[in-house]
Amino acid sequence: QKEVEQDPGPLSVPEGAIVSLNCTYSNSAFQYFMWYRQYSRKGPELLMYTYSSGNKEDGRFTAQVDKSSKYISLFIRDSQPSDSATYLCAMGARFSGNTPLVFGKGTRLSVIA
Amino acid sequence: DVKVTQSSRYLVKRTGEKVFLECVQDMDHENMFWYRQDPGLGLRLIYFSYDVKMKEKGDIPEGYSVSREKKERFSLILESASTNQTSMYLCASGQGAKGYTFGSGTRLTVV
DSSP: OOSEEEOOOOEEEETTOOEEEEEEEOOTTEEEEEEEEEOTTSOOEEEEEEESSEEEEETTEEEEEETTTTEEEEEESSOOGGGOEEEEEEEEETTOTTOOOEEOOOEEEEEEO | OOOEEESOSEEEEOTTOOEEEEEEESSOOSOEEEEEEETTTEEEEEEEESSTTOOEEOSOOTTEEEEEEETTEEEEEESSOOGGGOEEEEEEEEEGGGEEEEOOOEEEEEO
16 A cells, blocks of 8 residues: 555646545654645645644635545635646655655646636 | 755756756755656655765665765766656755755756
8 A cells, every 4th residue: 555645637627616636645653744736847836734633724725634534635716727737745754854755646637717 | 935946947868878967955954855757656756865965765766876065955866867767857855844845847858
C-alpha cells in the first residue's frame, strides 16, 4: 500500500461548480497536511496548510482533515477557469527530523467556462 | 517571499554529457531537495540535503549526484546524461512543518 493515494483524474467541471479533491494515507504519524497547486510548466506553489484534524478556510478554498479515516480533502467553491491546474497533497510527521514530505501524484483539474 | 531560483528553464543536452542544474534559495533554509516530475509518476525525490556538505539519497538517486558547498546553493549533477533522464527537474527548500517552496523547474531534454 502506498503511503499517499491521490486520484489522478483528470477532473473536468463547469465554471461555478464545487470541486472536491481528496487524498488518503496510511501512516498514522502524519500530522501536518498541505495542498499545492501546480500550473502547467510551473513549479508547485503552497496553497493550504493544516495541522492535525479539522477544517481551514481561505477564501474559496477549504482544507479538511479527518485523521480517524486517514483522509484529507480540498474543496474549491465557485470554481473558476483560473483554478485549472494540478493539485498535489503532501503530508509529514511531527518530530520527523529531516524526513521529507510525502506527496500524492496529483489530480489534474479543468474548469470549463 | 521565499524565492527558489533554478538557473535554467529549458535545457537540451546530448547523451553522455555531464549536466549541472543549479538551485539557489534566499531564506536561509537548512533543507533543500531535488525532484523529478514525469507524467503519471508524480514527484520523485532524487536527493536532499539538510545541511552544508550533507546529502541524503531519495527514492531514485541512480545516475545523479549532488553538491551543497554553501547553504543557499544546491546543485544536481547528471554524471553522464541518458535519454531516460529527460524530465522536469524541480528544486525545493524549506522545513517540513511549514511546507516547501519550489523553483519554477528545469525542463531537460537529452537527445
